[in-house]
Amino acid sequence: MDFDDSPDEAGYRARVRALLEEHAGELLHLAPGQEGVDARRHEPEMRRTQQVLADAGLVGVTWPREYGGQGGTLVQQAIVVQELARARVPGLINHIGIGMCGPTVIAHGSQDQRDRYLARLLRADDVWCQLFSEPASGSDLAALRTTAVRDGEDWVVNGQKVWTTLAHVADFGILLTRTDPDRPKHAGLTMFVVDMHAPGVTVRPLRQMGGQSDFNEVFFDDVRIPDGERLGEPGEGWRVALTTLMNERVAIGGAGGDIGLPVESLVQHARDRLPALDGDRQVLARQAVGRAVVAALAARYTGYRRLTVLSQGGIPGPEASAGKLAGTEAARLVADAGVRLLGDDAVYAATSDGDDRWQRTQSWVPGIAIAGGTDQVLRNILGERVLGLPPEPRSDKTEPFSGGRR
Amino acid sequence: MNFDLDTDQRDIAAGAREFFRGNAAPAAARAGLEGGRLEPGRKALADIGFLGITVPEAAGGAGRSVLDLAVVAEQGGAVLAAPSLVTAARAAVLLADQPELAAQLADGSTAFAVLDGPVRGSAPSVDAADATLFLGLDGGDLVVGEGEVVPGRPLDATRGLASVRLTSRRVLTADAGELWTRARQVAAVVLAAEDLGGADRAVELGIAYAQEREAFGRRIGSYQAVKHMLVDAWAGVDQLRSLVWWAAWAADCAPAELPLASSAAKAYAASTFERAAGTLVQVHGGIGFTWEHDAHLFWRRAKVDRLLLGDEAEHLDAVARLAVAGALGG
Numbered sequence: 001m002d003f004d005d006s007p008d009e010a011g012y013r014a015r016v017r018a019l020l021e022e023h024a025g026e027l028l029h030l031a032p033g034q035e036g037v038d039a040r041r042h043e044p045e046m047r048r049t050q051q052v053l054a055d056a057g058l059v060g061v062t063w064p065r066e067y068g069g070q071g072g073t074l075v076q077q078a079i080v081v082q083e084l085a086r087a088r089v090p091g092l093i094n095h096i097g098i099g100m101c102g103p104t105v106i107a108h109g110s111q112d113q114r115d116r117y118l119a120r121l122l123r124a125d126d127v128w129c130q131l132f133s134e135p136a137s138g139s140d141l142a143a144l145r146t147t148a149v150r151d152g153e154d155w156v157v158n159g160q161k162v163w164t165t166l167a168h169v170a171d172f173g174i175l176l177t178r179t180d181p182d183r184p185k186h187a188g189l190t191m192f193v194v195d196m197h198a199p200g201v202t203v204r205p206l207r208q209m210g211g212q213s214d215f216n217e218v219f220f221d222d223v224r225i226p227d228g229e230r231l232g233e234p235g236e237g238w239r240v241a242l243t244t245l246m247n248e249r250v251a252i253g254g255a256g257g258d259i260g261l262p263v264e265s266l267v268q269h270a271r272d273r274l275p276a277l278d279g280d281r282q283v284l285a286r287q288a289v290g291r292a293v294v295a296a297l298a299a300r301y302t303g304y305r306r307l308t309v310l311s312q313g314g315i316p317g318p319e320a321s322a323g324k325l326a327g328t329e330a331a332r333l334v335a336d337a338g339v340r341l342l343g344d345d346a347v348y349a350a351t352s353d354g355d356d357r358w359q360r361t362q363s364w365v366p367g368i369a370i371a372g373g374t375d376q377v378l379r380n381i382l383g384e385r386v387l388g389l390p391p392e393p394r395s396d397k398t399e400p401f402s403g404g405r406r
Numbered sequence: 407m408n409f410d411l412d413t414d415q416r417d418i419a420a421g422a423r424e425f426f427r428g429n430a431a432p433a434a435a436r437a438g439l440e441g442g443r444l445e446p447g448r449k450a451l452a453d454i455g456f457l458g459i460t461v462p463e464a465a466g467g468a469g470r471s472v473l474d475l476a477v478v479a480e481q482g483g484a485v486l487a488a489p490s491l492v493t494a495a496r497a498a499v500l501l502a503d504q505p506e507l508a509a510q511l512a513d514g515s516t517a518f519a520v521l522d523g524p525v526r527g528s529a530p531s532v533d534a535a536d537a538t539l540f541l542g543l544d545g546g547d548l549v550v551g552e553g554e555v556v557p558g559r560p561l562d563a564t565r566g567l568a569s570v571r572l573t574s575r576r577v578l579t580a581d582a583g584e585l586w587t588r589a590r591q592v593a594a595v596v597l598a599a600e601d602l603g604g605a606d607r608a609v610e611l612g613i614a615y616a617q618e619r620e621a622f623g624r625r626i627g628s629y630q631a632v633k634h635m636l637v638d639a640w641a642g643v644d645q646l647r648s649l650v651w652w653a654a655w656a657a658d659c660a661p662a663e664l665p666l667a668s669s670a671a672k673a674y675a676a677s678t679f680e681r682a683a684g685t686l687v688q689v690h691g692g693i694g695f696t697w698e699h700d701a702h703l704f705w706r707r708a709k710v711d712r713l714l715l716g717d718e719a720e721h722l723d724a725v726a727r728l729a730v731a732g733a734l735g736g
Contacts, residue, residue, distance in 0.1 A: 267729045290722030293729050294670045301648035304409040379637040389627035
């Protein structure tokens with residue numbers, strides 16, 4: 001047992017670090033205290049940064065070489081993420097494409113689609129989004145209602161998607177549609193690649209409870225998609241979507257990365273703010289800080305255990321859901337402790353000097369307990385697939401989706 | 407990065423599991439409440455070498471790591487074994503420069519207990535009830551001596567708790583504050599490891615029952631109210647295992663990380679074992695709070711352990727203070 005790099009890993013880390021230094025002048029960097037970059041305002045620089053990183057071999061680390069990736073390991077991927085953070089380079093603009101859409105195209109796309117899309121995706125020549133959730137189908141994704149109807153060599157799409165990260169800057173998306181409402185809900189779905197610039201695609205920002213707009217609504221009005229843009233066979237959309245979702249689970253909280261602000265930020269904040277609180281409040285605040293630190297470390301070290309298993313050739317399984325569940329709880333405790341440390345300012349949306357970092361984090365936490373698998377759905381997955389408990393009886397798996405509603 | 411047990415440690419865990427399953431059962435914890443014999447007992451633990459795992463080879467021990475000991479302790483915790491390996495771990499640290507006494511610890515010829523609090527009237531201390539020789543901190547010095555033992559009515563008989571007043575006293579190490587602190591941290595890690603085993607087993611028993619018990623026409627584990635309770639208990643155990651391994655590894659390989667890691671593990675163990683044991687009782691319904699069922703034996707262990715070697719609040723405070731003082735780096 002050890003937490004050091006192996007000689008191979010240390011060598012890889014040194015190469016990554018050297019590349020980031022060599023190209024520092026061409027990359028975006030976060031200012032001190034800045035946590036992220038808004039793709040609405042900095043799209044060109046973010047695309048350029050990813051292109052430089054891709055050309056240096058630091059994007060698509062785990063993708064197969066034949067599709068432009070590096071054929072590397074998940075540990076190497078984790079090292080790149082750590083070194084990017086260390087160099088204060090913000091997250092990649094095309095993270096949805098790299099983590100979810102691209103792997104789905106690799107697994108289910110035609111050779112023609114792979115040739116046309118994958119290299120451009122890695123260099124952020126095209127930005128991608130994932131068009132799954134709808135107003136009436138969130139956790140129950142297979143209940144989606146956006147339709148695709150065959151018309152000659154094309155399919156004609158109508159409906160609405162929601163919670164779509166990056167749709168406003170995206171060039172392409174993977175789109176899950178219903179193509180056969182007379183079959184049971186999971187059997188009547190088909191996946192497509194959709195051109196986000198096609199006529200009939202409308203993107204509107206969605207404003208969240210904290211006031212910011214990280215997501216979008218996307219409307220499809222008679223959007224035509226050529227049959228060649230289908231991913232997988234008609235009716236096979238659910239199986240294709242599971243590829244995407246499995247990759248999503250690994251991307252969010254599978255391998256020891258913090259969800260939300262890193263615990264080190266809370267510790268620094270506590271260092272700054274504790275002395276300003278009176279004695280009794282300090283005692284209570286230390287309880288909150290201690291609880292948050294313990295939860296965050298437990299989630300982090302559990303991630304290290306998963307990463308160890310993956311690095312030895314293990315396959316990401318449903319246990320990854322436990323990582324997201326624990327990471328969400330830790331993020332909630334970290335945010336609560338951070339706000340508590342603000343003393344009287346905790347009841348305002350920002351401190352008197354205008355700093356709203358902790359209040360913003362607090363208002364963002366309820367969303368992470370919902371996005372990418374609600375806490376409750378994750379508990380069902382863990383209960384049934386890891387603990388082996390029986391599922392709830394269901395009546396929606398065998399009936400035709402239309403069920404007389406048409 | 408390699409955060410997993412090695413083959414050797416997996417073998418140690420399998421061997422310990424076999425030993426504890428064969429020589430101890432939770433039912434003994436029930437008998438212990440009525441004056442019965444505890445299992446597997448000090449002699450059996452000494453004979454198989456578990457009391458000397460971290461005692462140096464020169465003193466008759468195995469000279470192995472705290473992590474190896476934690477792996478064994480987890481298996482003991484699963485069957486509510488007594489006495490605890492916490493004393494073996496703690497005394498081995500305190501007796502590092504006392505080969506003769508360490509040898510008596512390892513071979514079980516002397517029944518040691520380590521006293522918390524003042525030696526003129528100690529706090530309830532683990533496995534003091536049947537011990538014959540006591541280690542304590544007196545005015546900053548590590549002392550050893552015999553004593554008068556005053557047990558209370560046990561909530562969990564397997565912990566052998568008693569207060570002790572030393573009747574004789576010999577200084578082993580002067581100015582032993584740092585040694586004492588480290589020994590208590592190692593003890594907290596091993597206690598957390600035993601709690602990990604107890605919590606893991608409690609969740610396992612709860613799952614097994616939820617898979618077979620039926621109510622309202624279906625198995626109760628299919629109801630989300632029951633399922634989610636078990637998942638939360640299971641997830642806590644999964645997280646606790648990471649903290650216990652990290653803290654045990656720190657005791658062996660990264661002494662600077664031990665204070666924070668041991669407090670994190672002990673704090674998390676307290677709430678995790680309580681939740682697991684509480685869930686075990688709740689999932690079983692009526693049978694779960696009878697004297698005959700084993701559920702309350704896990705519950706008793708959890709209710710007592712959470713307060714031993716510092717409660718959750720004490721350790722959370724320590725984690726916060728240490729982190730603010732720079733223990734996480736940065």
